[in-house]
Each structure stands twice: as C-alpha cells, then as structure tokens.
Amino acid sequence: MYAIEITGLTKKYGSFTAVNNLSLSIPKGMFYGLLGPNGAGKSSTIHCITGLANITQGTIKVLGKDVVTDYQEARKLVGLSQQDIHIDPYFTMDQVLVYQAGYFGIPAGEAKKRAEKLLKQFGVWEKRNEIYRKLSGGMKRKVEIAKALIHKPKILILDEPTAGLDVQTRKDLWEFIREQNKQGLTVILTTHYLEEAEALCEKIGIITEGKLHIEANTQELKKQHKNKKLEEIFLSLTEKKQ
Ligand SMILES: Nc1ncnc2c1ncn2[C@@H]1O[C@H](COP(=O)(O)OP(=O)(O)O)[C@@H](O)[C@H]1O
Numbered sequence: 071m072y073a074i075e076i077t078g079l080t081k082k083y084g085s086f087t088a089v090n091n092l093s094l095s096i097p098k099g100m101f102y103g104l105l106g107p108n109g110a111g112k113s114s115t116i117h118c119i120t121g122l123a124n125i126t127q128g129t130i131k132v133l134g135k136d137v138v139t140d141y142q143e144a145r146k147l148v149g150l151s152q153q154d155i156h157i158d159p160y161f162t163m164d165q166v167l168v169y170q171a172g173y174f175g176i177p178a179g180e181a182k183k184r185a186e187k188l189l190k191q192f193g194v195w196e197k198r199n200e201i202y203r204k205l206s207g208g209m210k211r212k213v214e215i216a217k218a219l220i221h222k223p224k225i226l227i228l229d230e231p232t233a234g235l236d237v238q239t240r241k242d243l244w245e246f247i248r249e250q251n252k253q254g255l256t257v258i259l260t261t262h263y264l265e266e267a268e269a270l271c272e273k274i275g276i277i278t279e280g281k282l283h284i285e286a287n288t289q290e291l292k293k294q295h296k297n298k299k300l301e302e303i304f305l306s307l308t309e310k311k312q
C-alpha cells in the first residue's frame with residue numbers, strides 16, 4: 071500500500087486545466103520532492119489530496135483511503151503546511167495549535183501537551199504567548215508546520231515551507247523535518263530551492279503543465295547527469311523547446 075496513490079488526476083478551474091491526467095505513487099516512509107516551475111500544478115495536486123479542492127477526475131488514496139469516499143479517515147492521515155498560511159493574526163502560538171487540534175477532536179488538555187512538545191522541538195517555546203502577527207517569518211512557518219503535525223498524521227505535506235526564510239532558519243527546518251522522516255513520517259516537499267530537494271529528497275517528481283514530466287531517485291538522476299547539481303539538471307529537463 072502506498073502513502074499516496076494518485077491515479078489519472080485532472081483538476082480544472084472552469085475550462086482551465088491545472089492538473090492533467092496525473093498519476094503518481096509515493097511509498098510509505100519516503101521523503102519525496104514535488105518539483106516544477108510556478109503554475110505547474112503542484113499546489114492544486116496537494117489541495118486535491120487534502121480536500122481543499124474538488125477533484126475533477128481521477129482518484130487519490132491516502133494509505134488506501136479514498137480522499138472523496140473515505141474523506142474523514144483520509145484527512146486524519148495527512149498534515150498540510152500550506153504555501154499561503156492562513157492563521158488568525160491575533161492568536162498566540164499556543165492557541166493556534168489547540169484550536170487546530172479541536173478540528174480532530176483532540177481535547178484541550180492533550181492538545182496543550184502536544185503543543186508544548188512541538189514548540190519545544192522547534193525551539194520557539196518561549197514565544198508561545200506571542201500573537202502570530204508579531205512573530206518573525208521563520209517562526210510563523212514553524213507554527214504552520216507544528217499545526218500540520220498536531221493530530222499526529224502519518225504523512226506531512228510541505229508546500230514551499232522555506233520560501234523567503236534565511237539560511238539558518240531553513241537549515242533548522244531541514245533538521246527537524248529530516249528527524250521526523252527518520253521516525254517514519256512520510257514527507258512530501260515542494261520547493262524551488264533545488265539544493266534543498268537534493269539534500270533531503272530520496273525521490274523527486276517534476277511536474278510541468280499539470281503532468282508528471284519525470285520521476286527519479288535523486289542520486290540516480292544525478293549519476294545519469296554526471297553528478298551535476300540538481301538545479302542544472304532541473305533546468306535542462308524543464309527547458310521549453312522554442
Ligand atoms: N483557485 C484557482 N482558480 C483558478 N485558477 C487557479 C486556481 N488555483 C490555481 N490556479 C491556476 O492553476 C495553475 C496551477 O497552479 P498551482 O497548482 O498553484 O501551481 P504551482 O503550485 O505548481 O505553482 C496556475 O496556472 C494557476 O494560476
């Protein structure tokens with residue numbers, strides 16, 4: 071059984087096709103990089119997996135649970151850190167997490183314990199009573215990821231989690247996510263920092279114009295391209311023919 075199994079996914083917005091008959095399977099425990107230029111359809115695919123967008127055609131299964139017919143089970147299995155964060159700016163870190171846990175029926179006492187653990191792991195515990203709008207960009211992203219993990223999902227999807235963050239904050243996040251993956255969490259990461267994908271992802275899929283352009287084991291792909299940097303390989307693979 072796969073962590074995520076996408077079969078013939080099409081996502082249309084009106085008459086515009088954002089995802090075009092995409093099939094993709096991600097094994098359990100994998101650290102998978104979903105790459106591709108802006109507008110390729112990565113976030114649309116992620117929104118279909120997580121129920122934020124309706125599927126036009128095709129099926130998606132999360133650990134065998136269909137995201138449409140078995141959506142309650144499927145939702146519990148996935149945690150999503152969205153590209154565009156939606157958090158009430160006047161909530162404290164603590165409140166954000168306890169509130170989110172409520173959606174999954176986790177009682178406040180238990181949620182507070184989990185929030186404490188996550189905020190400590192992220193090194194932001196001392197800021198727990200700070201309201202969201204006063205936090206730095208890096209801390210905001212950490213709260214968003216902690217929020218994605220509060221219900222203990224089996225799969226974590228990170229949609230451009232490191233965009234705009236400084237080098238140290240990015241490295242801190244890498245370490246945290248890598249550790250979670252080692253402990254068995256399946257991770258799906260979208261990023262435009264290809265050195266990040268190279269360092270973290272066992273396998274990558276490149277999406278262009280709503281289709282899976284190429285899928286490969288990261289190290290094998292590098293070997294095939296004389297150990298060039300992933301960035302160079304990516305550009306040569308996604309270059310539009312004039
Ligand atoms: N809600 C929406 N309504 C209409 N078009 C959308 C919507 N969301 C995304 N799109 C379009 O779908 C395409 C894919 O977008 P998206 O999935 O966000 O790409 P990516 O995450 O790879 O940058 C883009 O052309 C984008 O403008």
Ligand SMILES: [Mg+2]
Nearest residue numbers: 112113114153
């Ligand atoms: Mg996107």
